Amino acid sequence: MSLFLLKRLGAALLAMWVMSLLVFTGVFAIGNPIDVLINPAADQRIIAETIARYGFDQPLWVQYLRFLNGLLHGDFGRSFVFNEPALALIAQKLPATLELALTAMLIAVVLGLPLGLYAGLRPKDLPAQGIMAASIFGFSLPTFWVGLMLILVFSVELGWLPSGGRGETVVVFGIECSFLTVDGLYHLILPATNLALFKLSLIIRLTRAGIRETMLQDYVKFARAKGVKPARIVVVHALRNILIPIVTVIGLEFGSVVAFAVVTETIFSWPGMGRLIIESIQTLDRPVMVAYLMLVVAMFILINLSVDVLNTLLDPRLRHR
Known part of the structure; x- marks a missing residue:
């Protein structure tokens, strides 16, 4: 197990270094932040001093080494x-x-697993077919349109939830938390539902396909x-075997939810x-x-x-791959 963890940790560090190169190259090739930092009408002396202060006059490889040194010390x-530390913002x-x-x-997993199991165990039932039809809508409808419709129905027309x-x-x-207050929960329902719909559809279809196979x-x-009860067959034998791909997808999808929650x-x-990064892109706040x-x-x-570690707990044979 320790060798497995060391291999995965080494791969993680290598990936971080490669991504630091890509991020630096991509971000520092975009626009000229000097236009944001100072007035374009400023004289050349002030412009030159500002460029030197931020190190923009240095070669790119020197800027990258400074950037990498800052990353290693947690300084972005x-x-x-x-005019605040970027990491603090x-x-x-x-x-x-x-x-x-x-x-x-949580909404996607709590609803997706049982709905997917039901649809896979009883594929010919009308409710199961309805679940699969609804999952197609979850995949197909754009997030921004669904969000606007949720606001229109539940906030504007019915007045049940805040927009x-x-x-x-x-x-x-x-740390500020809104889910611990009633008002915060009301504000959380619509955006969380909007963000969960695509993931819910994905988990339903993945669970259904896995359980049927x-x-x-x-x-x-x-x-x-042998006469084992059907519920025990599903929970003990079948569900454990389909959990490995499901856990992997849930882990990766959680990362995508955090990274791409900008629209919601x-x-x-x-x-x-999400809102902060949109504003930073608009102002070239590198x-x-x-x-x-x-x-x-x-x-x-x-x-x-x-996810790799959790999968090895579900199936120890993966440790030797």
């Missing part, structure tokens, strides 16, 4: 716009995005012949990282853009590592 630079917005993403994935914002929050261990395997037929956060005015991208990369790598 100061925001050009807010991201950290202020991260709890709101994580809260939204965790709630969306935007985070609502009332409470501070727990220095597994129930045809020889060990399931043998368990039936914008529609519902949710004060998370330190914030880099901090966001590297945080997302690190999160994906950490999730992949966690």
Whole structure:
């Protein structure tokens, strides 16, 4: 197990280094932040001093080494716009995005697994066919359109739920949480539902396909012949075998929910990282853009590592691959 972890950790570090190259190259090739930092009408002396202060006059390889040294020390630079450490700005917005993403994935998993199991075990039933038809809509409908329709129906027409914002929050261990208040929960329902629909459809279809294939395997037929109860066959024998691909997909999809919650956060005015990164792109705030991208990369790598470890617990044979 220790050798397996060392291999995965080495691969994770290599991936981080490669991504640091890609992020640096991509971000620093975009626009000229000097146009944002100072007035274009400023004289050449002020422009030259500003360029030298931020190191933009250095060769790209020197700038990259400074950038890499900052990453190793947790220093992503100061925001050009807010004049605050970029990592601190991201950290202020991260709890709101994580809260939204965790709630969306919880909805997708809690509803997706049982619905997918039912659709796979009883594929000819009318409710099962309805579940699969609804999952197609979950895949097909654009997130922004669904969000607007949710606001129109539940906020404008029915007036049941608020259309935007985070609502009332409470501070727990220095972190603002909205799901611990009634008002916060009301504000969380619509954006979390909007963000969960695509993932819910994915888990339903993945679970259905997995359970239908597994129930045809020889060990399931043998368990039936031995007189094992159907519920035990599903939970103990079938479900455990289909959990490996499902856990892998859930892990990766959680990372994508955090990284690409921009549309939902914008529609519902949710004060998370998505809105911050859009503003940073518009103003060429490079330190914030880099901090966001590297945080997302690190999160994906950490999730992949966690999924690998969890899969080895479900199937120990994977440790030797």
